[in-house]
Amino acid sequence: MLNLALTFGFTAMGLAMLLNVFRLVKGPDAVDRVTALDTLYINTIAVLMLVGIRIGSDIFFEAALLIAMMGFVGTVALAKHLRRGSIIE
Template structure:
């Protein structure tokens, strides 16, 4: 039963990733693209966590944690670049 639910959720998250990638490519301006990139890495974390549940492996959870940290740092760096034009002061 849980395997079926995880597979359905994998399909839904995959669809969300495709739609977010379309928004990333077609975004009308830069803030929309940055928001789409942020959403894309959050969806990637969810996809990796679901794969970890489905395959019963702890390695996927560590990879999701690394992606979360890298995504947060990259979002902060891009936001600082948009506000000030400089990342490192």
């Protein structure tokens, strides 16, 4: 049963990431692409957790935490850049 749920989870997350890439490519504005990237990294964390459950090890925890932090900082920097044209004032 757990394997079935995991298969469903991987399929759903793969589909979700494809949809994010679609939005990333299509745009139409830069802000849309940043939003797509933001969602993409959150979905990556979900996939890492699913992989962790499948192989029965929490070795990916640090990677997931780092992705969460770097992703947030990246989104903030990009949003600031789009608003003002510079990141560091």
